[in-house]
Amino acid sequence: MKYTKYIFAVYMLLGSVNVIAQYQNGGPIYTPKFTQVNVLKFVGTDYTTQQKNDIKTEWMNYYNNRITFEAEATYKYNCHVWAWAGFNNYWMNAPEQAKYWNDGSYTEVTTPFDGAKVRYVSDDHSSVATSTSDYFSSKWGPGPRFKHHKNDSPYTVTSLKYYARVPYISGLANIKYPGSVTAYTLDNARPGTITWEKSAGSPFNISPTTGSTTNVTQTGSSGTGTLTAKINGVVVATKTITASKITISGVMNGPDVVYKGQTGVSYWVPFETDLTYNWEYGYFTLASSNGFSSCSFNVPQSFGIGSEEVLRCVVKFNGATVGAFYKHVEIY
Amino acid sequence: MKKFFYLILVVQLLTIACNNTPNDDLIDDLTNNSSDAFEAFIEQQEAIINSYENICPPVTDAIDYPEPWTVDIAKTFVIPDETINSMSTCGLLATLLEHPENGMFRPWCTYCSNSELPGVTMLNDELRENKVAVELFKRDDYFSVLASKYLTIIEKKEYYYGQTEYFEMLLASDMCMSMLNENEKIQLMVMALKKATSKSESIGVNETCHIMVAVMQSCNYILFKKDVGTKLRETSMGYSMDISDDIMYLGLNSHSDIIVKYAKKFLNEKM
Numbered sequence: 305m306k307y308t309k310y311i312f313a314v315y316m317l318l319g320s321v322n323v324i325a326q327y328q329n330g331g332p333i334y335t336p337k338f339t340q341v342n343v344l345k346f347v348g349t350d351y352t353t354q355q356k357n358d359i360k361t362e363w364m365n366y367y368n369n370r371i372t373f374e375a376e377a378t379y380k381y382n383c384h385v386w387a388w389a390g391f392n393n394y395w396m397n398a399p400e401q402a403k404y405w406n407d408g409s410y411t412e413v414t415t416p417f418d419g420a421k422v423r424y425v426s427d428d429h430s431s432v433a434t435s436t437s438d439y440f441s442s443k444w445g446p447g448p449r450f451k452h453h454k455n456d457s458p459y460t461v462t463s464l465k466y467y468a469r470v471p472y473i474s475g476l477a478n479i480k481y482p483g484s485v486t487a488y489t490l491d492n493a494r495p496g497t498i499t500w501e502k503s504a505g506s507p508f509n510i511s512p513t514t515g516s517t518t519n520v521t522q523t524g525s526s527g528t529g530t531l532t533a534k535i536n537g538v539v540v541a542t543k544t545i546t547a548s549k550i551t552i553s554g555v556m557n558g559p560d561v562v563y564k565g566q567t568g569v570s571y572w573v574p575f576e577t578d579l580t581y582n583w584e585y586g587y588f589t590l591a592s593s594n595g596f597s598s599c600s601f602n603v604p605q606s607f608g609i610g611s612e613e614v615l616r617c618v619v620k621f622n623g624a625t626v627g628a629f630y631k632h633v634e635i636y
Numbered sequence: 637m638k639k640f641f642y643l644i645l646v647v648q649l650l651t652i653a654c655n656n657t658p659n660d661d662l663i664d665d666l667t668n669n670s671s672d673a674f675e676a677f678i679e680q681q682e683a684i685i686n687s688y689e690n691i692c693p694p695v696t697d698a699i700d701y702p703e704p705w706t707v708d709i710a711k712t713f714v715i716p717d718e719t720i721n722s723m724s725t726c727g728l729l730a731t732l733l734e735h736p737e738n739g740m741f742r743p744w745c746t747y748c749s750n751s752e753l754p755g756v757t758m759l760n761d762e763l764r765e766n767k768v769a770v771e772l773f774k775r776d777d778y779f780s781v782l783a784s785k786y787l788t789i790i791e792k793k794e795y796y797y798g799q800t801e802y803f804e805m806l807l808a809s810d811m812c813m814s815m816l817n818e819n820e821k822i823q824l825m826v827m828a829l830k831k832a833t834s835k836s837e838s839i840g841v842n843e844t845c846h847i848m849v850a851v852m853q854s855c856n857y858i859l860f861k862k863d864v865g866t867k868l869r870e871t872s873m874g875y876s877m878d879i880s881d882d883i884m885y886l887g888l889n890s891h892s893d894i895i896v897k898y899a900k901k902f903l904n905e906k907m
Contacts, residue, residue, distance in 0.1 A: 327885075
C-alpha cells in the first residue's frame with residue numbers, strides 16, 4: 305500500500321492530476337415505459353491512468369483479489385445508470401433509479417437471474433446479477449466496475465431486491481376465423497419454464513403449451529378469452545384475445561349479358577382487408593390479373609346463341625374458404 | 637432593427653457577466669490588495685510558521701498497518717486505547733495520515749454513488765468518532781505538529797494520494813477549527829494560501845480551498861459569508877459553489893481563484 309502511494313506521489317510531481325469534477329445536465333434518458341430519467345454528463349477532468357490503476361489495485365487488495373476487474377474508474381458513470389440503463393457515459397443520482405420500478409418497467413422477482421437488476425434497499429447502490437450465483441457486477445461510485453460476490457463490496461447487503469423487465473405477450477388482440485393461426489410470444493421473459501394457458505370457454509386453442517411462443521387457433525366460435533403465460537408456474541402476463549368470424553356479404557357486380565368477342569368486361573365483389581379473392585370461370589379468358597376483388601375478362605368468339613358463363617369468386621382468409629360470390633352471365 | 641438587436645445582446649452579456657461572479661468589484665479590489673504592508677504582514681506570519689519546521693523527529697511510534705490492507709483485517713483491526721494515549725503527537729498524526737483507507741474511503745467517499753452527498757459533514761462525523769483524531773487534538777502541541785507537517789508538504793511539494801487530501805481536510809475540519817485560536821487560524825490561512833498559489837502547483841487545490849473556507853467561516857468573516865457563504869453547498873467532494881445553472885461542480889477546484897481572493901482580503905483585514 306505504501307509503495308503504491310509512493311509511486312503515485314512521484315507521478316503526481318510529473319504531471320497534473322487535478323481532478324476537476326464537473327457535471328452538466330445530460331440526456332435525458334427514459335425507462336422502457338418512457339418515464340424521463342434525469343442524468344448528468346461529466347464534463348470535467350477525469351482520473352489519470354495512474355490513478356485509475358491505483359484505485360483498482362487498492363480495491364482488489366482490499367478484497368484479497370476475490371473481485372474481478374471489469375472496467376476502469378471514471379467519473380463518467382456510476383452504478384445506477386449502468387445497472388438500470390446500461391449507459392457508461394452518464395451519472396445518475398438517487399432516487400432517479402427508482403423510476404425504473406415505480407413506473408412498472410421492472411417488476412420485483414424473488415430469485416436473481418443472469419441480468420436481473422439488484423436494488424440495495426439499505427444503501428445507495430445498484431448492480432446486475434450475473435450467471436454465477438450471488439455474484440453481481442457493479443460500478444463503485446466513480447471507482448472501477450467489478451464482478452464481485454454480494455458480500456465483497458463496500459455496500460450494505462442486508463436488504464436486496466431483484467428486478468426483471470416486466471414480461472408481456474406480443475401478438476394480435478383480435479383474431480378472425482376461419483383459418484386464423486396466430487403466434488404469441490412472451491417478451492422480456494426471464495429464465496425459467498414458460499407455460500401457456502387459456503381461460504375456460506375461450507374461443508381458441510393453444511399449441512404448444514410450453515416454450516416462449518405459442519400458436520392460437522380459433523375453435524369456430526366468436527367470443528373473448530384470456531391467454532396466460534407463466535414462468536415456473538407463476539403468472540407473469542395475460543392477454544385478452546377476441547375471436548370473430550369472418551363473413552362476406554353483398555353480390556358480384558358486373559354485366560349479366562355479354563357479347564361474343566367483347567373484351568375487358570369487368571366484374572367485382574365487395575373488398576375486405578386480409579382476404580384473398582380467386583376468380584373461377586369456364587368460357588371466359590382473363591383480361592387482368594386474378595387474385596383481387598375485381599377482375600376483367602375477354603369473351604371468346606365461338607359461342608352459339610344463348611350460351612351461359614358461370615363466374616365464381618372464392619374468398620379465403622389464411623387459406624381457408626370464407627365463402628363465394630356467383631353470377632350467371634348470358635352470352636350473345 | 638439591427639442596432640436594437642445588438643443593444644439587447646450587450647445588455648444580456650452584461651447581465652450574464654454580473655450574475656456569474658459573486659462580486660466583480662470586490663474581486664478587482666482584492667486583486668490589487670498586495671500592499672507593502674500586507675506583504676510585510678505575510679512575511680511576519682511566515683516567520684512564525686517557519687519556527688514550526690521539523691518539529692517531529694522521525695516517527696517511531698506510529699501504527700504500522702498490515703499490508704496488504706484487506707477488508708478482513710479492517711474488520712478486526714483496533715488500535716488499543718492505551719496505545720493511542722501513549723503515542724507521541726507526531727505518531728498520532730502519522731497514524732491518522734498513513735491509514736490505508738485514506739484515498740478509498742476518506743476524505744471523500746470514492747465508492748459512493750451519489751455525487752451530491754454531504755462530504756464535509758460526513759468527514760466531520762468520521763473524525764468525531766476517530767479516537768486517534770480526538771486524542772491528537774487533546775495534545776498541547778497539536779498545532780505545532782500540524783503546522784510542521786503542512787510546512788513540509790508545502791516546502792517539499794510532498795504529495796501522497798489520499799493522504800494529503802485527508803490531512804488538509806483534517807486541518808479544515810470542525811474539530812480543528814474549534815481548537816485553533818485566531819492567530820493559529822491566520823497562520824494556517826497563510827500556509828494554505830501559499831500552497832494554493834504555489835507556481836509549481838500541479839496537484840488539486842480542492843482541499844486547500846476548504847482550509848481557507850473553514851478559517852473564514854469559523855472567524856465569522858462576514859464579507860465572505862455574505863458574498864460566497866450562501867453559494868456554498870456540499871457535494872461528495874466537499875463544498876462546491878452554485879454559480880452556474882448549467883454546470884454542477886464537485887469540490888472547490890474550479891473556484892479556487894475566488895476563494896484565494898477572499899482569503900487575501902481576510903488576511904488583509906487581520907493585519
